[in-house]
Amino acid sequence: xxxxxxxxxxxxxxxAKVNLALHITGQRSDGYHLLESLVVFPQIGDRIAxxxxxxxxxxxxxxxxxxxxxxxxxxxxxxxxxxxxDRANLPCPxxxxxLTKRLPVSSxxxxxxxxxxxxxxxxxxxxxxxxxEEDLHALALSLGADVPVCLIPEPQxxxxxxxxxATGPELPACGMVLVNPKAAVSTPDVFRSMTRRDNPPxxxxxxxxxxLAQLTGYLKSCRNDMQDAAMQLCGGIGDVLSVLEADSxxxxxxxxxxxxxxxxxxKREHAAEIERSLRADHPEWWIASGPLS
Numbered sequence: 655x656x657x658x659x660x661x662x663x664x665x666x667x668x669x670a671k672v673n674l675a676l677h678i679t680g681q682r683s684d685g686y687h688l689l690e691s692l693v694v695f696p697q698i699g700d701r702i703a704x705x706x707x708x709x710x711x712x713x714x715x716x717x718x719x720x721x722x723x724x725x726x727x728x729x730x731x732x733x734x735x736x737x738x739x740d741r742a743n744l745p746c747p748x749x750x751x752x753l754t755k756r757l758p759v760s761s762x763x764x765x766x767x768x769x770x771x772x773x774x775x776x777x778x779x780x781x782x783x784x785x786x787e788e789d790l791h792a793l794a795l796s797l798g799a800d801v802p803v804c805l806i807p808e809p810q811x812x813x814x815x816x817x818x819x820a821t822g823p824e825l826p827a828c829g830m831v832l833v834n835p836k837a838a839v840s841t842p843d844v845f846r847s848m849t850r851r852d853n854p855p856x857x858x859x860x861x862x863x864x865x866l867a868q869l870t871g872y873l874k875s876c877r878n879d880m881q882d883a884a885m886q887l888c889g890g891i892g893d894v895l896s897v898l899e900a901d902s903x904x905x906x907x908x909x910x911x912x913x914x915x916x917x918x919x920x921k922r923e924h925a926a927e928i929e930r931s932l933r934a935d936h937p938e939w940w941i942a943s944g945p946l947s
Contacts, residue, residue: 661705661706662705663703663704663705663752664703664704664705664776664779664780665701665702665703665704666701666702666772666775666776667697667699667700667701667772668699668700668701668702668765668768668769668771668772668804669695669696669697669698669699669768669804669807670695670696670698670699670757670763670764670765670768670832670915671693671695671763671764671767671768671800671803671804671807671911672693672694672695672696672763672830672832672910672911672917673691673692673693673762673878673910673911674691674692674693674694674873674876674908674917674919675690675691675692675856675873675876675877675878675908676689676690676691676877676878676879676880676910676911677689677690677691677853677854677855677856677876677877677879678848678850678851678853678879678880679852679853679854679855680851680852681851681852682815686815687815687845687851688813688814688815689812689813689814689815689816690811690812690813690855690856691811691812691813691816691856692809692810692811692822692823692856692859692873692876693803693809693810693811693812693822694809694822694825694830694946695768695804695807695808695809696830696832696944696945696946697944697945697946697947698756698757698830698832698942698943698944699756699757699765699768700716700753700754700755700756700757700765700768700769700772701716701752701753701754701756702731702751702752702753702754702769702772702773702776703751703752703754704749704750704751704773704776704777704780705749705750705752706748706749706750707748707749707750708748709748710732710735710746710747710748710749711749711750711751712729712731712732712750712751712752712753713750713751713752713753714753714755715752715753715754715755716753716754716755716756717755717756718755718756718757718758718759719753719754719755721755721758721759722753722755722759730766730767730769730770730797730798730801731751731753731769731770731773733770733797734770734771734773734774734777734797735747735749735751735773735777737793737796737797738773738774738777738778738785738793741785741789741793742781742783742785744781744783747777747780747781749780751773753769756942758834758836758838758915758940759838760838760839760840760841761834761838761839761911761913761914761915762839762909762910762911762912762913762914762915763832763910763911763915764800764803764804764911766798767797767798767800767801767803767804768804768807770794770797770798770801770804771794771801771802771804771805772804774790774793774794774805775805778790790805791805795817799815799816799817800816802816802817802819803816803819808821808822809821809822809823809824809825810822811856811859822859823859823860823861823862823863824861824862824863825862825863825869825946825947826863826864826865826866826868826869827922827945827946827947828866828869828919828920828921828922828945828946829919829920829921829922829923829924829925829926829928829943829944829945829946830917830918830919830920830925830943830944830945830946831898831904831917831918831920831925831928831929831932831941831942831943832910832915832916832917832940832941832942832943833894833897833898833915833916833917833918833932833936833939833940833941834894834914834915834916834939834940834941835888835890835891835893835894835914835938835939835940836890836938836939836940837888837890837891837914838914839884839887839888839891839912839913839914840887840912841911841912843887844880844883844884844887844912844913845880845883845912847883847884847886847887848879848880848883849883850879853877853879856876857872857875857876859872860872866905866919866920866921867905869919870905870906870919873906873908873919874906878908878909878910878911880909880911880912880913881908881909881913884909884912884913884914885909885913888913888914890914891909891913891914891916894914894916894939895907895908895909895916897932897935897936898916898918901918901928903920903921903924903927903928904918904919904920904928905918905919905920905921906918906919907919919946922945922946925943925944925945926943928943929941929942929943
C-alpha cells in the first residue's frame with residue numbers, strides 16, 4: 655500500500671522593493687507626502703512557504719527573524735491572512751506560514767510590505783479565491799502604503815502617496831547589489847529632517863531601456879530626495895555609497911527609499927563578484943546581489 659505524502663508547501667520569493675529614483679513632490683494637508691518613484695524588484699528577498707496545518711501559525715526563521723519578535727496581532731503577514739479571509743468571506747484558513755527573513759528590517763526596501771503582498775498572492779492560489787483587482791488593491795492598501803506595488807513584482811511607477819501605480823518601462827538585463835550598513839533609519843525622522851518637499855517630478859520615462867547605459871543615463875537625471883536627510887541621520891549610508899561609487903564595475907549607486915539600504919547597478923555577470931569582494935572588505939555590512947529581472 656502506498657503512503658500518501660502531504661502536499662509540498664507553496665513557496666515564493668518576497669522580493670525587495672528598490673526605488674531606483676524617488677522624488678518627493680509635495681505634502682498633503684493630512685501630512686502624507688506626495689511622491690513619484692521608479693520601483694524595481696531584484697531577485698533578492700525573503701522566502702515565504704505556505705502549507706496546510708491544524709491552525710493558523712507563523713514560523714519565523716532566517717538571519718533577521720529575531721528583529722520581528724513581538725505580538726502576533728502586529729505582524730503584517732498574519733494581518734494579511736485575516737484581512738484576506740474577511741474580504742473573501744472565507745473562514746480564517748488553517749495554514750502554517752514560514753517566513754525566512756533574509757532582508758533587514760526597516761531598511762528602505764519594503765521587506766514587510768513585500769512579505770504581506772506575497773502572502774496575499776499565495777492565499778489566492780491556496781484558497782482558489784481570486785479577488786477582483788480593485789478589491790485586492792484596496793485590501794493591500796489597508797495593510798500599508800507600499801503593499802499594493804509589491805503585488806506585481808515588476809517595474810512600476812508609483813505616484814500620489816504610493817497608491818497610484820502604472821506599469822514601468824522594460825529594463826535591460828542587469829545586476830544589482832544591495833548593501834545595508836546594518837543600521838535602521840526611521841522614515842518619519844527622515845521626512846522631518848528634509849528641507850524641501852516640493853521637488854520636481856520624474857523626467858518623462860520611455861517605454862523601455864534597451865541597455866544598462868540608457869537606464870543609468872536616465873537615472874543620473876533623477877534623485878532620491880530623502881538621501882541627503884538620511885545621510886545626516888546615519889553616517890553609514892555615506893560610507894556605503896562612497897565604496898559603491900568607487901567600484902568601477904558599478905554604473906550607478908544610490909540609496910533606496912528612506913534608507914539605509916543602498917544599491918549598485920551593474921552588468922549582470924558582475925553582481926556576484928562585487929558581492930564577494932564587498933563581503934571580504936566589509937564583513938560588518940549586510941550585502942546581497944542578484945539579477946534585476
